[in-house]
Amino acid sequence: MNLIIEKTVKPKPETAEKRIAAYDRLLNQRENEEKEEADYDYLITI
Amino acid sequence: MITLSQFEEMLKKEWVSYFPEHYQHGEVFFHEKLLRNGGSLTQVSLRGISDKAHVLPVKPYYDAIAQGAFAGNILKRMADDYQRGEKQRAALFDQIVAMQPQNFENMKSSISFVLVNRNANNHLLQDAVYLPFEDLAKVFYLQVNSKIYAQVTKEMCSQWAVTAKDLETAALEHMPRLLPARLSSVNAYIFEGKVQNDLKKTGNLTENLYALTNEQGALGAAVMLYPDLMKQIAERIKTPFYIIPSSVHEVLILPKKEGMALSEVKDIVRTVNRSTVEPEDFLSDNVYCYDAKTREIRMMYEDFAVEKPKRREREYER
DSSP: OOOOEEEOOOOOHHHHHHHHHHHHHHHHHHHHHHHHHHHHHHHHHO | OOOHHHHHHHHHHHGGGGSOGGGTTOEEEEEEEEOGGGOEEEEEEEESSOSSOOOEESHHHHHHHHTTOOHHHHHHHHHHHHHHHHHHHHHHHHHHHHTOTTSHHHHGGGEEEEEEESGGGHHHHTSBOEEEETTEEEEEEEESSSSEEEEOBHHHHHHHTOOHHHHHHHHHHHHHHHSOEEEEEHIIIIISOOOOOGGGSOSOOOSSOEEEEETTOSSGGGGGGSTTHHHHHHHHHOSOEEEEEEETTEEEEEEOOTTOOHHHHHHHHHHHHHHTSOGGGOOOSOOEEEETTTTEEEEOSSOOOOOOOOHHHHHHHO
16 A cells, blocks of 8 residues: 655645735725715715 | 756766665656646655655755756755655654554544545546535545645555545544634634634624634635534524635635625635635635535525515515
């Protein structure tokens, strides 16, 4: 039986932070755009 | 300056001469290690010396020569690194041999899997033992300890007389103990620098976004398939949630908010995959959800159904 043993390369924490921060930023951006749109609709109604 | 293939030729002809006497009948051989999502890495080793060969990546040593190092010095350094690696790994090799890997019963509790994208890993899956899951593949490994693993091969399965399904059953039973899950609120994780595990707490999960991985934070997307884990999360979130395949290392749990659409979430996934995720870490451009009725995770083709007002309320409106 041939076994190829590998070491688990622990990913750098900063790469995970970068990915997660990108999601957080884009999701917040989407939410803020939605809020701005809602404000705009409200002003027109007045 | 020599090219990479000239350096490999040099290794074939001259490397053995940099080793002590008892290595002289060894044969230099190259091994192409396949990486996730299409990449590969050339490794070199010596055949015919021992049944426990150490392997070295070729590229870093070639890069040293490309930056002006003397080739003879690099071949000597490689020979030294090889022998040092052999000594360091000797205890580990003995540990693995003592586990008697030929017997599946001995190895059952060490089986794990990682999730990779199926289309992007056709090359890797050819020799792997895997099970498809939506657009992903569960690729099986032997987890020797938290830092060392070996891919389960078709040869191993036939020697063990087991199927991929048997491996899955063993993995799901033992992985939660081998590689415990960790759920962290993104705010605490990224902005406060605290790696907490909300799975060890009780109460509702009320944050906007959570990262789900294993305690090592390595190849942890597979954690989402641990038995009953999503059920537990769903019970504590209390609203439908998207499962975002952030990378092979983690998934994100995004509770649905009013006004949020699947198409927007998918756009964000594609954007982050193209702009921020390292090619080797890419998992998927799709979004998943947990179906509380079937207790299964599935890929989302349609958004969560908007709850219609109850009959009595509609009648009242009339």
